[in-house]
Amino acid sequence: MKKVNPVWRLVLVAAISFVLAGGYGCSARHQYFDVAQKDYQVKPGTLAVISGDNNAVSIQLAVSLTRELRGRSTFRVVSQEDIAKRVPDYPYPVLETRTEKTSKGRVIDSYTEANRGHVNAIQKNLKTDYLFVVWGEDLRKVLRTSQYGALLGIGRGFYEADINGQLFHYPPGAEVGNTSFTASESAGITTANLSEKDNKYVDQMIQSAAVSIADDFLEVTKAGKPSK
Numbered sequence: 001m002k003k004v005n006p007v008w009r010l011v012l013v014a015a016i017s018f019v020l021a022g023g024y025g026c027s028a029r030h031q032y033f034d035v036a037q038k039d040y041q042v043k044p045g046t047l048a049v050i051s052g053d054n055n056a057v058s059i060q061l062a063v064s065l066t067r068e069l070r071g072r073s074t075f076r077v078v079s080q081e082d083i084a085k086r087v088p089d090y091p092y093p094v095l096e097t098r099t100e101k102t103s104k105g106r107v108i109d110s111y112t113e114a115n116r117g118h119v120n121a122i123q124k125n126l127k128t129d130y131l132f133v134v135w136g137e138d139l140r141k142v143l144r145t146s147q148y149g150a151l152l153g154i155g156r157g158f159y160e161a162d163i164n165g166q167l168f169h170y171p172p173g174a175e176v177g178n179t180s181f182t183a184s185e186s187a188g189i190t191t192a193n194l195s196e197k198d199n200k201y202v203d204q205m206i207q208s209a210a211v212s213i214a215d216d217f218l219e220v221t222k223a224g225k226p227s228k
Contacts, residue, residue, distance in 0.1 A: 032209075033165075033179045033216035040176050042167070042221040045129030048078040050122060051091040057136030057161050057206060059091055064210035065134060072214060074223045078126060086125045094118050094133055116173065123170050130176075134165040134213075136183070136206065157187040159201050163209050177220070183209040 035042065047069065051062035063080050070077040084090050123131050138161060145155030160182055167177035185205035187198055218224040 031216060032181055032212040033167075033177060033220060035177045035220060036175050042130070042169075042176060042223075044074045044221065044223045045076070046078070046127075047075045047130040047132060048083055048122075048126050048128045049080075050083065050094070050131055050133045052133045052135035052164075053093040054091045055136070057139050057202070058134065060203070060206045061134050061136040061163065061210060062091070064207050065132070065213055068210050068214035069217070072225055073218055073221070074225055075130075075221075078128060083126065087122055088125075090122075092118075094122075119168060120173055123168070123173065129170060131168045131170070132165060132177075133168070134179075135163070136209070137162045137164070139202065158184050159187060159198070159205050160184045161205065161209075163213075165213065177217075179213050179216075181209075181212075 049062045049066045049069065051058045066077060066080050069075060070079070119131060119133065140160050142158050142160055143155045144158065163179065163181055163183050165179040166175050168174065169176045183205050185201045185208065187201045
């Protein structure tokens with residue numbers, strides 16, 4: 001009987017233990033889009049998806065979500081090309097409108113009032129019923145390992161990014177919906193030197209995030225196009 005090289009035995013044990021440790025257990029489904037107030041109803045109309053800043057992930061997320069909603073919803077969705085023509089210097093940074101909960105309800109932090117002016121200025125140029133501002137932030141590479149994998153420097157590589165978004169309704173320009181989650185895409189079993197060239201994994205991650213947001217958006221709004 002052929003003996004197994006001790007090094008390969010360790011690699012095999014590490015790989016198996018990592019898969020077992022990671023698991024594929026069931027968990028509650030994450031909500032990728034929800035309304036800010038449970039009794040609010042988003043009604044079909046005109047909509048524009050806006051990149052909240054000029055980093056590549058945010059821009060690509062806006063492009064992908066625009067494509068999903070144009071193809072799948074009954075909303076009249078403005079193309080990214082038209083937004084660029086109608087909004088000077090688009091895309092430019094738009095800070096998230098942070099809120100805090102108090103005993104009297106939801107209160108907008110004072111520093112965001114200036115930012116609200118940026119959002120209003122965009123809507124003034126687009127004249128849509130809804131603005132969906134999205135951010136894809138903190139793109140990072142991570143390596144998740146088991147106890148043995150950490151010793152050998154191998155594990156499952158992932159690309160991750162923080163996805164946030166706010167849906168504003170005009171008039172009066174109030175936030176009526178939001179999204180917040182961590183997008184993730186597996187790059188397979190790999191070493192700590194996850195390739196900088198693996199743009200396809202980032203693309204897949206962003207596209208998957210856009211599909212997830214669109215799925216929930218259409219479920220909440222009941223504005224999906226009838227299947228053919």
